[in-house]
Amino acid sequence: MTRRSSLSDIAAFERSYRSTLAKLTRERAAAKRAAAGARLGARALGLGLSALDLARMHDRAVAAQTSRPGPATKARAAATAREEAFFVAVMAPIEDARGGASRARSDSERLAGQLGRRTAELETVRARVRRETEQRRLLRSELVASRRDRAECGRRAVDMERRLRRLSHRILNAQEEERMRISRDLHDAIGEALTGINVGLAALENEAASSSRDLSSAIALTQRLVARSMKTVHQFAWELRPNLLDDLGLVPALRSYSKTFAERSGVAISVEIEDGFAELDDDGRTALFRVAQGALSNVERHARAKRVRLVLRDEDGRAHLSVKDDGRSFDARRLEASRKPRHLGLLVMRERVEMLGGHFSVDSSPGHGTTIQVDVPRRPKSRG
Numbered sequence: 001m002t003r004r005s006s007l008s009d010i011a012a013f014e015r016s017y018r019s020t021l022a023k024l025t026r027e028r029a030a031a032k033r034a035a036a037g038a039r040l041g042a043r044a045l046g047l048g049l050s051a052l053d054l055a056r057m058h059d060r061a062v063a064a065q066t067s068r069p070g071p072a073t074k075a076r077a078a079a080t081a082r083e084e085a086f087f088v089a090v091m092a093p094i095e096d097a098r099g100g101a102s103r104a105r106s107d108s109e110r111l112a113g114q115l116g117r118r119t120a121e122l123e124t125v126r127a128r129v130r131r132e133t134e135q136r137r138l139l140r141s142e143l144v145a146s147r148r149d150r151a152e153c154g155r156r157a158v159d160m161e162r163r164l165r166r167l168s169h170r171i172l173n174a175q176e177e178e179r180m181r182i183s184r185d186l187h188d189a190i191g192e193a194l195t196g197i198n199v200g201l202a203a204l205e206n207e208a209a210s211s212s213r214d215l216s217s218a219i220a221l222t223q224r225l226v227a228r229s230m231k232t233v234h235q236f237a238w239e240l241r242p243n244l245l246d247d248l249g250l251v252p253a254l255r256s257y258s259k260t261f262a263e264r265s266g267v268a269i270s271v272e273i274e275d276g277f278a279e280l281d282d283d284g285r286t287a288l289f290r291v292a293q294g295a296l297s298n299v300e301r302h303a304r305a306k307r308v309r310l311v312l313r314d315e316d317g318r319a320h321l322s323v324k325d326d327g328r329s330f331d332a333r334r335l336e337a338s339r340k341p342r343h344l345g346l347l348v349m350r351e352r353v354e355m356l357g358g359h360f361s362v363d364s365s366p367g368h369g370t371t372i373q374v375d376v377p378r379r380p381k382s383r384g
Contacts, residue, residue, distance in 0.1 A: 013047055016040070017090075018061040024086055025065070025079050033082065037089025045094050054094070055111050058087045062115055080119050084112035165355055172352060176286055180246070194230045198223055250277050250285045251312075254292055258310060265300045267325075269308040276314060281379040287352045288312070288321050288374065291360075294345050295323035295372045303327025305369065318358075319378050324371040329364040349374075 017040060024033045044054055062083055088108045201219050245253040251273050262269045280288075292310060299305050305327030312321050346362060349372070353360040358376035 009047060010049070013040075013043060013049070014057050014060075016043075017057050018064065021058070021061045021083060021086055022065060025082050027082075030085065033086045034089045037086050038093055041090045041093035044090065045097055049094075051091060051094060054087075054090060058083075058090075058111070059115065059118075062119070076119070076123070080116060084108070084115065087111065172355070184243075194226055198226045198230070201226070245285065245289055250280055250289060253289055254310070254312065257289075257293060258296070261296045261300065267299060267305055267308055269296075269310060271310045273310075273312040274314055277312065277319065279380050280319065283356055284319060284376050284379060287356055287358070287376060288319060290352060291321060291349045291372065291374050292323060294349050298345060298370075299323075299325045299327060302330070303370065314378070315375060317378055318375045320373070320375040322371065322373045324369065326369040329366045329368070329370060331364075 020036050020040060024036055027033065065079075091108050201223050244256055254273065255271055258269050258271050261267070296308065296310075299308055303325050305325035308323065308325045310321075310323050312319065314320070350360040353374050353376060356376045358374060361373050362370065363373075364370040
């Protein structure tokens, strides 16, 4: 570009070139484009602009137009032809003045070809942008559908968990009812029968005392066997469902079971129970007793403990039970995760408590023994 003109004049010329090109590209009259192009060519000649300078300006002007939302393909082709014709008209005065009209036409045709190729490239880019935009739209719709599916799966999982909990509750209730029935049958039917046998043997012993010492010894041995059987039946009935739990409530049942546990195992146990648990509902009473029973059974079988402390108290309207021993520790998480029948005790305890909206925890560490803690809502016993 020549230095004979100032940069501001050249910039003003380029703005005029762009605006004229934009206006005349929409005009179909070739004469107007030729006249306007000739005027701009003469002005460019006066500014000392070369053919290369004008070609660059024209390229920038066309690029500025095609960067905007373009018309349909046929309209764009027509506009490109008019742009090329306008450029040839602008170049004519310059090439005529320098005696290179034929070369100018050749150059303009070459530049027009370049402009055509660039226009085609721009159209390709626009098509790719449209495809990418459509792909993004499809991806967004698929993402929304995926989120809906995840939400639906979450709702189904919650519903299934709720159904499983209800089923577990029904199974445990049926188990307790069956235990209660077997316990009463053992206590009432078999216990009464064994008591009658014992009374009959005692009468027989009295009658035979004067006639045979051997008969008396046999009867005495039979009485001892019957008494032992009665004790065994009583123990089975107690383990299945202690009558005290239904007849007198949770506190007497816990005290009686703790006493039996200490006599049977030789482990010293201290029991600390607050007043006010007589009105606890059936589910809460059963859950707390079964947790205490299971915890003491684990102490007897596995812990090798010397002392146990059982505490039942009220904490902010919730029944809190704690069973702590000084025996061996164990990996509570591993045992709770186990599905072997002999390892299901902790899992059953937890399920009983959580079904009632309570909290169950196990803490076991070397040198500190094991502590099982439970708290459940204190709901009043239903009337009638």
